[in-house]
Amino acid sequence: MSLPPWMLDRTRPDTSSSITAEASVPEAQHGRGPRNIVRRAVGSFAKLLEELLANDAIAAEPGLLQQIDPRAKVIGLIGLVVVTTLVHQLTTLALTYGLCLLLAALSAIPPRRILRVWLAIPLFSAAIMLPALLNIVTPGHPVLTLWHFAAPNLGPWRIPPTLTITDSGIFVALRFVLRAAVCVTLALLLTTSTRTHRLFRGLRALGVPMLFVMLLSMMERYLTVFVRAAEEIHLAKISRSIVVTGISREQAWVAAGMGALFRRTQSLGQAVYLAMVSRGYTGEIYTLDEPRWKDTDWAFLMIAVGFAVIMLIVG
Amino acid sequence: MSVFVVEDARFAYPGREASVNGVSFTVEPGERLALLGANGSGKSTLLHLLDGLYFPQAGTITAFGQSLGEEAIERAPFGPQFRKDVGFLFQNSDAQLFCATVEEELAFAPLQLRWPMAEIHQRIDDTLQLLEIAHLRDRAPQNLSGGEKKRVALASLLIVHPSVLLLDEPTAGLDPRSQSVLLEILEQLHQQAGMTLITATHDLTVLPHIADRALVLSEEHRLVADGAASTILQDTDLLLSVNLIHAHAHRHGETLHQHPHLHVIEHDHSHTHQ
Numbered sequence: 014m015s016l017p018p019w020m021l022d023r024t025r026p027d028t029s030s031s032i033t034a035e036a037s038v039p040e041a042q043h044g045r046g047p048r049n050i051v052r053r054a055v056g057s058f059a060k061l062l063e064e065l066l067a068n069d070a071i072a073a074e075p076g077l078l079q080q081i082d083p084r085a086k087v088i089g090l091i092g093l094v095v096v097t098t099l100v101h102q103l104t105t106l107a108l109t110y111g112l113c114l115l116l117a118a119l120s121a122i123p124p125r126r127i128l129r130v131w132l133a134i135p136l137f138s139a140a141i142m143l144p145a146l147l148n149i150v151t152p153g154h155p156v157l158t159l160w161h162f163a164a165p166n167l168g169p170w171r172i173p174p175t176l177t178i179t180d181s182g183i184f185v186a187l188r189f190v191l192r193a194a195v196c197v198t199l200a201l202l203l204t205t206s207t208r209t210h211r212l213f214r215g216l217r218a219l220g221v222p223m224l225f226v227m228l229l230s231m232m233e234r235y236l237t238v239f240v241r242a243a244e245e246i247h248l249a250k251i252s253r254s255i256v257v258t259g260i261s262r263e264q265a266w267v268a269a270g271m272g273a274l275f276r277r278t279q280s281l282g283q284a285v286y287l288a289m290v291s292r293g294y295t296g297e298i299y300t301l302d303e304p305r306w307k308d309t310d311w312a313f314l315m316i317a318v319g320f321a322v323i324m325l326i327v328g
Numbered sequence: 329m330s331v332f333v334v335e336d337a338r339f340a341y342p343g344r345e346a347s348v349n350g351v352s353f354t355v356e357p358g359e360r361l362a363l364l365g366a367n368g369s370g371k372s373t374l375l376h377l378l379d380g381l382y383f384p385q386a387g388t389i390t391a392f393g394q395s396l397g398e399e400a401i402e403r404a405p406f407g408p409q410f411r412k413d414v415g416f417l418f419q420n421s422d423a424q425l426f427c428a429t430v431e432e433e434l435a436f437a438p439l440q441l442r443w444p445m446a447e448i449h450q451r452i453d454d455t456l457q458l459l460e461i462a463h464l465r466d467r468a469p470q471n472l473s474g475g476e477k478k479r480v481a482l483a484s485l486l487i488v489h490p491s492v493l494l495l496d497e498p499t500a501g502l503d504p505r506s507q508s509v510l511l512e513i514l515e516q517l518h519q520q521a522g523m524t525l526i527t528a529t530h531d532l533t534v535l536p537h538i539a540d541r542a543l544v545l546s547e548e549h550r551l552v553a554d555g556a557a558s559t560i561l562q563d564t565d566l567l568l569s570v571n572l573i574h575a576h577a578h579r580h581g582e583t584l585h586q587h588p589h590l591h592v593i594e595h596d597h598s599h600t601h602q
Binding site: 234 | 376379381402411416418420422424428429431432435436437439440441442448449468470471485
């Protein structure tokens with residue numbers, strides 16, 4: 014083997030190429046921009062994986078909810094979510110939220126995990142609830158006047174002379190936000206205190222078909238494989254990116270990367286199927302018998318049902 | 329009765345040239361056999377054919393005295409019995425470990441065989457202990473190391489006590505300790521349980537540990553040698569011709585020497601002063 018002449022040149026840095034200072038900024042150091050959408054997307058997926066792993070670590074803690082059978086938890090906590098949507102009293106909702114915090118504390122779920130819902134809820138509920146505060150949507154006693162209209166008639170339509178925030182509007186908004194907080198927190202308690210595969214198995218208690226549960230389970234199993242593959246493809250691309258390329262080249266690369274990932278998905282999918290057939294799979298799905306419910310599981314379910322009944326009575 | 333009789337088998341993936349081209353051989357019970365060949369020589373495809381996952385387009389394969397055809401393998405009792413008797417360790421453990429936990433992974437084959445639950449649980453306990461992976465029972469396969477995944481994959485096969493194991497590059501990608509543990513387990517399975525082991529590999533360094541007999545596939549996907557593993561290992565011309573070893577040159581001071589490169593073979597080589 015003999016090296017070509019250009020490879021024998023030991024001059025460093027190599028000045029033969031046309032790399033300019035501006036063009037050679039590594040992609041990894043870029044700030045914002047459409048080019049970084051892929052990096053952010055891959056980063057988000059990687060973060061999701063970390064969260065799933067962190068969830069598994071919390072689910073392995075010796076807390077109260079972790080001791081309960083997933084089926085009891087799925088029925089009890091999802092039942093409470095349904096009842097929460099029927100409750101009108103702010104005090105009932107506040108008490109239920111307090112119960113959620115107590116359960117989180119007894120289950121060694123970090124408070125920041127639970128309180129993080131308050132970052133998301135105002136964001137999602139604002140768009141719905143801001144109009145509900147106003148007298149044009151929720152009539153009531155004015156609490157704060159925002160605007161006086163000079164001409165209250167708009168063609169054939171008559172609009173109120175003032176735009177005000179009403180006491181009924183504030184009540185409706187508070188109720189909505191509290192309801193959302195309770196529901197999201199209950200869901201969070203369920204997902205963080207239960208390992209994902211047990212959670213899926215718990216869904217069978219709600220009558221979800223076994224085939225669907227198995228598909229969910231395999232999806233979760235291979236999600237990590239493909240997120241890691243996507244991350245590898247992206248990192249390999251960054252490590253070979255020398256100059257900044259145009260958006261159209263980037264788009265072409267993203268499409269090619271997606272294609273490569275799809276091919277891997279297809280080939281792994283086929284290999285998984287063959288591995289299943291090799292171990293006797295003929296289309297029927299059988300699972301290990303579910304463990305029997307313990308007294309604590311029944312007790313948890315009874316308490317959840319009792320609390321739900323009280324919530325419904327109080328309203 | 330022979331475990332496998334392969335006669336003039338030919339298989340090609342759609343739109344491609346033959347991956348297995350007119351291959352014939354017989355495997356007897358309790359044999360330790362290696363399928364040797366360079367990358368792309370058709371070793372893995374041949375294992376898929378032996379496991380009844382692919383079927384030859386020409387020629388025949390019989391397993392335990394019965395034709396291994398698409399219809400035969402779907403018919404009871406031969407199909408389920410064959411699946412129980414022949415275990416296939418895939419090269420890619422991520423393909424093989426498709427369940428949510430190690431325990432479910434081990435339970436998969438016994439559940440397909442509709443064994444009683446008590447027996448399944450007992451077998452899971454025994455197999456986990458045998459492979460020293462009881463601590464992994466509740467773990468998700470995706471969170472295991474390469475060596476752990478390989479052991480779990482092997483456990484998922486051993487739980488139904490197969491008489492034949494097909495192993496596709498079993499040591500590929502394993503660190504030295506995991507590799508040595510796996511080879512030790514395979515040795516025990518052969519010595520103590522009399523299992524038939526058929527291993528596809530291009531790693532000649534593990535050959536003495538996994539096989540007494542070797543079949544060599546050429547890059548043209550044909551069987552070019554069938555003999556004792558120790559004899560095959562000494563045949564440097566054969567190994568060079570099928571790309572399992574390569575001519576290698578390096579310097580010792582002023583001395584340049586060139587020889588077929590494989591560290592498990594004792595060989596003569598000449599030195600040239602330059």
